[in-house]
Amino acid sequence: MASSSNFVQLSEDQIQCSICLDVFTEPVSTPCGHNFCRACLTTFWDSSSTCQCPLCKKEFPKRPELCVNTFISGLILQFKESLQIKSSSPSKKSTAEHVNVPCDVCIDPKKEAFKSCLDCGMSFCEAHLEHHKTAAKLKKHKLINPVTNLDDYICQKHERAVELYCRDDQTCVCLFCTETDHKGHNTVLIEEESRQRKALIKETQTRIQQMIPERMQKIEDFKHSADLKKQIADNEKADSTKVLRALIHAIEGRQTRLLDEIEEKQKAEERQAKGLIKALENEIRKLQSKDADLEELSHTEDNLCFVINLPTVTLSILPHTNDWTDINIKTEESRESLRRNLLQLQELVNKELEKIPEISxxxxxxxxxxxxxxxxxxxxxxxxxxxxxxxxxxxxxxxxxxxxxxxxxxxxxxxxxxxxxxxxxxxxxxxxxxxxxxxxxxxxxxxxxxxxxxxxxxxxxxxxxxxxxxxxxxxxxxxxxxxxxxxxxxxxx
Missing domain, CATH: 3.30.2230.10 (DUSP-like)
Structure with a gap:
């Protein structure tokens, strides 16, 4: 069997009933091989004294038993599905759907209308439509597929078929309206207005179909841009972290060396101070010993012996000592200089850090x-x-x-x-x-x-x-x- 896409290429005339001129509904076949809607054929035979084929006029001795042609039903089903896939326009849907409109002439029970007449403003079944096919005057009437809202197709003022569209007032009018209320207005046939609107729809659809992929591409561009920016941000974070770590490592390393240097200087100053203190302690011991000796001599009772044996020069001689007047341990100046340098470095780092956006x-x-x-x-x-x-x-x-x-x-x-x-x-x-x-x-x-x-x-x-x-x-x-x-x-x- 051919694929469903091939059914779109079929002409609608090939799968429509010759009585209602619509796509088959419950298609049945006559013994002569012609196909009709079950309801259309039944209505036709009910209104006729003989049982014959509406198309070839072949008579049957008795009314045949009607069975739905499953093959044609399958074709129609696939045809309708193909139409729904290819197009969702209201005109095609209305063609594929059977509208059950009662005949305005029939007395109960009312039969289903076969056509609606815009000139008469009524809907007729097959039997009551016969006059429109035979009477010369009625043949000129405009027939359409049966509709329930027939008043919308008729001008309520002139009771004439609505055939024109007034573009100035944007309303449907009849031919008489163009000679009265709509005289001199821009009017066109409804079919022409419909064609133009369908063309406009087609143009709009074309633009929409162009806009959709453009916007889909934009979405992809935005996603790509966002991914790229995220990658750049990740790289910036990694690089910044690496630089800051290196800076921290350098500062920590310098801090360690600086602390070691300060500690070494401190130890050297302590050693120097200890040496000076030791020298001073030695001098103090010598002076204390000299002082004790002099104290002992000062208590000598033999004055002659004291004067002869201890001349004045000997008494005035002091132990050897250093001049400590200008000897000092000066460290405050170097430490103050170091402190100033560190404060300058801190100020410089703070200024540079201020240039980096702060993470809130x-x-x-x-x-x-x-x-x-x-x-x-x-x-x-x-x-x-x-x-x-x-x-x-x-x-x-x-x-x-x-x-x-x-x-x-x-x-x-x-x-x-x-x-x-x-x-x-x-x-x-x-x-x-x-x-x-x-x-x-x-x-x-x-x-x-x-x-x-x-x-x-x-x-x-x-x-x-x-x-x-x-x-x-x-x-x-x-x-x-x-x-x-x-x-x-x-x-x-």
Whole structure:
């Protein structure tokens, strides 16, 4: 059998009833091979004294038993489906649908109308329409397929068929209207107006069909642009984090060297002071010894012996001592110079940091809040953050409703990320046993950890506590974070 798309190429005349001039409804076949609607053929035979084919006029001795032609019904069904797919215009739908309009002449029971006459303003069955086919005057009447709203097709003022459309007043009129109320107006045949409107519809559809892919392309462009901007932003964040880390590392390294230098200077000054103090103590001991000797001599009772044996020169000689008047340990000036240099460096760094857009507290809150909802994926890396520090940070950014009152309060500024509460000692960086999630720590994905470090830095001497995500479970496998490297299933969070 041909595909359904081929039925669209069929002429509608090939599958329509020759009585109602509409697409078959319950098609039945006569013994002579012609096809009609069951209702049309039954009505025709009921109104005729003989039983004959309406088309070839072949008579039958008795009324044949009518059965629906399933083959033609299938063709019509596929034809209608094809029309619905190809077009949804009201004109085609009305062609495919059978309208049950009663004959205005028939007395009960009323038969189904075969045609509606615009000149008569009535609908007629096949039998009562016979006069329109035979009478010369009635042959000129305009017949249409039966409609229920026949008044809409007739001018109520002149009781004539509505055949024209007045473009000035945008209404349908009859021929007499053009000589009275609509005289001199721009009027055209309704068929012409319909053709133009259908052409306009076609043009509008064409524009719409062009606009749709254009907008779909725009959507793709916007998505691509958004993805590109996200990639650029990610690269900027990674580069900024790298630069800031390098700066922090350089400052920390310089801080270590500076502290070492200050400590070395301090030790040198202490050694110098100790040497000077020792020399002074030696001189003091010598002076004290000399003073004791002189004190003893001053109590000699033999004056002659005292004068002969101890000349004046000997008594006035003092032990060898240094001149300490100009000897000082001067360190304040060098320290003051160092302090000034550091303050200048701090001022310079602050000025440069002011040029970098500040990450607002609301942005911090929103970004970390979103990242906390990240789904665990096997192979990813997550980081432990001390709950005490994280709670302080939440207060500072107003994370929870109860934290709003502390938002931006410098007293709640958390400072560098500090995981010391999780560590056994800062040297090995091993974490304590039996840590409980939320109570002792929270878990953040890599992106969240890098954001916190870029905003606040990491406490001196600490290293990130990174842990892997693994697939756990023999039957229902789920992803979990291995908090303890030599993991015990009960310790997986």
């Amino acid at each position: 507290l609301d942005t911090q809150k929103a970004e970390i809040q979103q990242l906390l909802e990240t789904r665990l994926v096997e192979g990813d890396t997550w980081y432990l953050v001390d709950s005490h520090w994280f709670t302080q940070w939440k207060k500072y950014v107003g994370f929870e409703s109860q934290d709003i009152e502390h938002k931006g309060d410098r007293d709640f500024y958390p400072g560098p990320v500090d995981n010391s509460g999780l560590l056994k000692d800062t040297d090995s960086h091993a974490i304590k046993d039996n840590l409980v999630i939320e109570q002792h720590y929270v878990l953040l994905p890599t992106e969240g950890w890098l954001k916190l470090i870029s905003w606040y830095g990491l406490a001196e001497g600490q290293k990130p506590v990174a842990r892997d995500v693994v697939l756990y479970g023999s039957i229902n496998k789920v992803c979990k974070v291995v908090v303890y490297p030599r993991w015990n299933p009960c310790k997986i969070q």
